Amino acid sequence: MYNARLHCLKVILCAVVTAITMGSFVRTSVSAQDLVVKAQEEKKLVLYHSTGIEDTQQIMELFRKRYPFLLVENHRLSSQKLFQRIVSEVRAGRNLADAYIISGAETWLLKDMGLLAPYLSPERSRIRPSLIDRQGYWTGILWNLAVLGYNTRMVAPDRIPKRWEDLLQPQWKGLIGLEAEDVTWYIFMLKLMGNQKGKAFMAQLARQQPQVRSGYNLVAALLVAGEFALVPTARVHRVEQAKLDGAPVDWFAIEPLTPEPPVCVSLPKNAAHPNAGKLFIDFVLSRPAQELLYRLKRIPSRTDAPQPVPRLAQVKLIDAEFEKEVANFARYTKEYREILGVP
Numbered sequence: 001m002y003n004a005r006l007h008c009l010k011v012i013l014c015a016v017v018t019a020i021t022m023g024s025f026v027r028t029s030v031s032a033q034d035l036v037v038k039a040q041e042e043k044k045l046v047l048y049h050s051t052g053i054e055d056t057q058q059i060m061e062l063f064r065k066r067y068p069f070l071l072v073e074n075h076r077l078s079s080q081k082l083f084q085r086i087v088s089e090v091r092a093g094r095n096l097a098d099a100y101i102i103s104g105a106e107t108w109l110l111k112d113m114g115l116l117a118p119y120l121s122p123e124r125s126r127i128r129p130s131l132i133d134r135q136g137y138w139t140g141i142l143w144n145l146a147v148l149g150y151n152t153r154m155v156a157p158d159r160i161p162k163r164w165e166d167l168l169q170p171q172w173k174g175l176i177g178l179e180a181e182d183v184t185w186y187i188f189m190l191k192l193m194g195n196q197k198g199k200a201f202m203a204q205l206a207r208q209q210p211q212v213r214s215g216y217n218l219v220a221a222l223l224v225a226g227e228f229a230l231v232p233t234a235r236v237h238r239v240e241q242a243k244l245d246g247a248p249v250d251w252f253a254i255e256p257l258t259p260e261p262p263v264c265v266s267l268p269k270n271a272a273h274p275n276a277g278k279l280f281i282d283f284v285l286s287r288p289a290q291e292l293l294y295r296l297k298r299i300p301s302r303t304d305a306p307q308p309v310p311r312l313a314q315v316k317l318i319d320a321e322f323e324k325e326v327a328n329f330a331r332y333t334k335e336y337r338e339i340l341g342v343p
Contacts, residue, residue, distance in 0.1 A: 032122075035282075036067075038275035044071045045276040048086065049101035050079040051263060055296050056101070062292060063283050070276055079103040083110065086268075090115055095270040098277035101141065101284070104261025105184070108326045111137045117269045119278055123285035130319050131262045131301045140262025140301040141284050142293050145312060146185055147251040149223055149234025160252050164189070167232060168204050176210040177228030178340065179219050185233045186336040187325055188258050202339045212340055224249055235260075240309050241297055255316040261323075262301060 039045075049056050060072055075097075077085060083106040089096055100107065100116075110116050111133070118136035131140030150160060154175070161167055167176060190198035211228060213219050220238040223231050224247040239251045265284050271277050283289055290300040297308050307313070325332065336342075 032282075035275055035279055039067070039273070039279045040069050042273040042276045043069070044098075044273050045073070045280055046096055046098045046273070047072070047074040047101065047280065048082055048097040048099070049074060049076055050082050050103060050106075051076070051101050055293070055298065058292060058296065059284065059289060062289060063280065066283065067279065070279075079106045082106065086110065086115065087113070095268060095272060097268050098271045098273040099280045100264075100266045100268060102264060102266075104138075104140070104264055104322065105326070105329060107138045107264040107266055108261075108323045109329070110266070112326050115269050117267045117271070117274070119267045119281060121278070121282050121285055123282050126287070126302045126304055127285060128301055128303055130259065130317075133323075138264040138266040139281070139285060141265050141290075142298045142301055143262040144260045144299060145236045145253075145257060145315065145317075146182070146233040146260055147236045147239070147253050147257070149220070149231040149239045149249060149251045151223055151226055151229050152248045152250055154226060154229040161230065162252075162254065164193075164201065164232075164254055167230065168201075168208060172208060172230060174209045174211070175229035176205070176208055177219050177222055177231045178210045178212050179216055179233055180212050180214045180337070180340075180342050181333075182233045183329065183333045183336050184261055184322055186339075187322060187332050192256075199335075199339075202336075206339050206341065210340065212342055236309055236312065237297055237299060253315045256318045257315060258318050 047056075047060070056074060056076065060074055064070070064072055076082075079102050082100075082102055086097070086100070100110070102110075107116075116137045120136040121139065124132055124136075124139055127139055128143070131143055133139065148161060159171075161169075161172075186202065189201060192198065193201055211222075213222065216235050216238060219228075219231055220234065220242060222228055223234065223239075224242050226248075234251060236251055239249050242249050265281050267274065267277050267281060285302070287302060287305060290302040290305040293300045294306045294308055299308060299312070300306075
């Protein structure tokens with residue numbers, strides 16, 4: 001009798017669990033389908049982005065194939081110019097974009113100004129925790145890491161700097177390249193060393209007469225050409241690609257490091273086509289889109305997507321929480337440029 005009752009109880013429990021599971025599945029499916037139906041009614045998606053034209057074109061081609069009922073417009077500017085355009089349009093009462101893909105710093109400023117709407121995409125469950133805004137205002141779609149890039153013809157294996165202080169050795173004077181707007185690295189150094197020691201280190205580094213250039217592509221190209229021996233803020237994916245192409249470059253991680261502010265996707269407040277915007281956010285965070293980013297040699301934000309730079313898995317990473325520094329970003333920028341003598 002006891003075994004019969006136990007068996008009956010197990011059957012009932014299994015049925016309840018199955019019903020709950022199926023109910024959850026149905027609700028999720030209906031919700032996703034409802035979003036598609038609403039996006040079909042809106043008929044259009046306007047994307048503002050600062051990502052590379054080739055990368056975004058391939059993403060949009062994949063999106064159009066999946067949702068052919070949407071007329072898609074995309075407008076590209078640099079992160080800073082795009083931020084200025086968004087602010088100007090909103091102040092003029094024009095809400096033209098339905099989704100943004102912009103670098104972290106500008107995205108955080110938009111959030112701080114109240115110009116973003118929260119959206120908790122179901123795809124966020126697979127995104128690295130450090131690349132997610134807990135309130136749902138932004139989600140990283142790809143990330144990068146600033147590492148010590150070096151020209152292998154100019155730097156012997158036993159002379160590779162292993163500490164930041166090694167950059168201050170006399171042999172590297174005039175042979176270090178820096179990007180003119182790499183303010184987040186400056187913030188990281190202040191947090192890593194402490195404000196006083198960090199500023200003292202940067203002042204000493206300035207006395208090494210680093211060559212400051214604008215644009216990460218240019219800095220990477222000059223490292224390959226031998227204009228620099230070292231680039232302390234080289235983007236790892238650019239160095240890896242140059243190395244694969246046969247260039248005399250490699251990289252070393254002076255640990256611990258912090259990921260660069262991710263390239264973020266977000267939903268504009270008062271978007272004209274909000275459901276199309278949400279549909280795009282779900283898509284760009286989905287595994288197919290993230291695998292496309294991998295094939296484009298970018299570093300996807302999903303934990304279940306393949307990574308183009310396997311060595312990154314061994315690098316010790318810490319969170320710098322750059323978003324908390326948004327209010328002081330202008331001050332940090334001013335300090336960084338003044339220390340390096342950038343006009």
